Amino acid sequence: MPVPDPHRRLLDERGYVKLEGLIVPERRRRLADRLEALFTAEGRDAGAEFRQEPGARRLANLVDKGELFVECILEPRVLEHVAVVLGPRFKLSSLNARSANARTEDAQALHVDAGALPDERGYWVCNSVWMLDDFTPANGALRVVPGSHHWHRRPQDALADPRHPHPEEELVTGRAGDVVVMNSHLWHGGAANRTDRPRLALHAFYCRWDKPQQQYQKALLRPEVQAALPAAARALLALDDPANDAMGAEAGRSGFMK
Ligand SMILES: O=C(O)CCC(=O)C(=O)O
Numbered sequence: 001m002p003v004p005d006p007h008r009r010l011l012d013e014r015g016y017v018k019l020e021g022l023i024v025p026e027r028r029r030r031l032a033d034r035l036e037a038l039f040t041a042e043g044r045d046a047g048a049e050f051r052q053e054p055g056a057r058r059l060a061n062l063v064d065k066g067e068l069f070v071e072c073i074l075e076p077r078v079l080e081h082v083a084v085v086l087g088p089r090f091k092l093s094s095l096n097a098r099s100a101n102a103r104t105e106d107a108q109a110l111h112v113d114a115g116a117l118p119d120e121r122g123y124w125v126c127n128s129v130w131m132l133d134d135f136t137p138a139n140g141a142l143r144v145v146p147g148s149h150h151w152h153r154r155p156q157d158a159l160a161d162p163r164h165p166h167p168e169e170e171l172v173t174g175r176a177g178d179v180v181v182m183n184s185h186l187w188h189g190g191a192a193n194r195t196d197r198p199r200l201a202l203h204a205f206y207c208r209w210d211k212p213q214q215q216y217q218k219a220l221l222r223p224e225v226q227a228a229l230p231a232a233a234r235a236l237l238a239l240d241d242p243a244n245d246a247m248g249a250e251a252g253r254s255g256f257m258k
Contacts, residue, residue, distance in 0.1 A: 059096060
């Protein structure tokens, strides 16, 4: 289905667009239940394949952890919108979950994903935030600085303290089941969760074909998981791409983006 012009405009001008009701309630419940089971099973190690974060529980490497997650990275409506930002050739960079803890004082620092600035070919990072709980003004919704993907600067280089509220920031609220597609050169982060319940989201993060993945999928996915993947998933994960292998090996040596 073509991406409607108003969505293209929002992605271009403001840097994000919300796809309302993309996740039907039964699917949302299966995703949330599976993620809670993984938080319990992984305990203190949860998120360790990528990074752990004070104030939030995280999970990483989710393609390895259930077919329902493979379906998420292939979601056609999301991929069509990602292509508006990255062009036709892109791959999955990582699939993570983040649950903002109840009663946190601090917001997550404003950041751009992978510390990325646009290069001579243009934009190269694009995230999708799958709201598995309502995102409300109080519970740690996504905060964004609209238009900041045009600034070609990173918050940590421009702001005294990227954790502080930004005068131009706005909250992206929504209903459980909505998905936000975001040019993730946009300055963004999770707001503080002032409620007494955690707030859960899944992040399917994509990058342009010629850049390293945030999590090198070929090394992280178990052989039996790789063997069972449909061709479309193999392609999106860059499992048969020697150039990606070279970048993955380099990332492993340099600790790139860790
Ligand atoms: O879950 C959110 O609100 C967004 C968090 C985020 O941007 C991140 O962890 O990189």
